Amino acid sequence: MKEKKKGFWREGVRVTRENDPAARTSLEIILTYPGLKALAAHRLSHWLWKHDAKLLARMNSQLWRFLTQIEIHPGAEIANGVFIDHGSGLVIGETAIVETGVKLYHGVTLGGTGKDSGKRHPTVRKGALISAHAQLLGPIEIGENAKVGASAVVVTDVPNDVTVVGIPAKVVRVNGKKDESIINSLEEMREASYHSSHL
Secondary structure, eight states: OOOOOOOHHHHHHHHHHHHOTTOOOHHHHHHHOHHHHHHHHHHHHHHHHHTTOHHHHHHHHHHHHHHHSEEEOTTOEEOTTOEEESOTTEEEOTTOEEOTTOEEETTOEEEOOSSOOSSOSOEEOTTOEEOTTOEEESSOEEOTTOEEOTTOEEOSOBOTTEEEETTTTEEEEETTBOOHHHHHHHHHHHHHHHHHHTO
């Protein structure tokens, strides 16, 4: 039997309660949480974008940018069940993909480098956590359940279940543990991948 999908608002309220201990009632979450409002507005913007009403889509996204301080390009693909905490200053670019269960904090940028065409923005896989002011740049992939530390600058892929911090972001934990040999091996692969893609 096929599992019934939860509606956007129900899922948004559930995810907010699960991730924010300050959240009290469903009504309070719906009326006062800018991340949930921005995601709801994005659903309309994205629909307009997909139906060739691109100017209206951009106008709607800019209105909600003004109201929430969260800028989401109408072309971005965002699943239900994403949690944006505070959100002020958050930017999500046109070709970004954000899967369910992702947590995004204020000041995060899912941006481009200005050097790529086509897919120019990050893909953030299921359950990843992107901490405040982290900058994810280019057509990189952040793996499932990966964690990106506050103010990190990420320009290469981050594997599943890995924690990265710093500028540029370096692996510091794998599956929550500090295993130096695995960390060094992953860093060598990430470094090689970065250099091969920038030749």
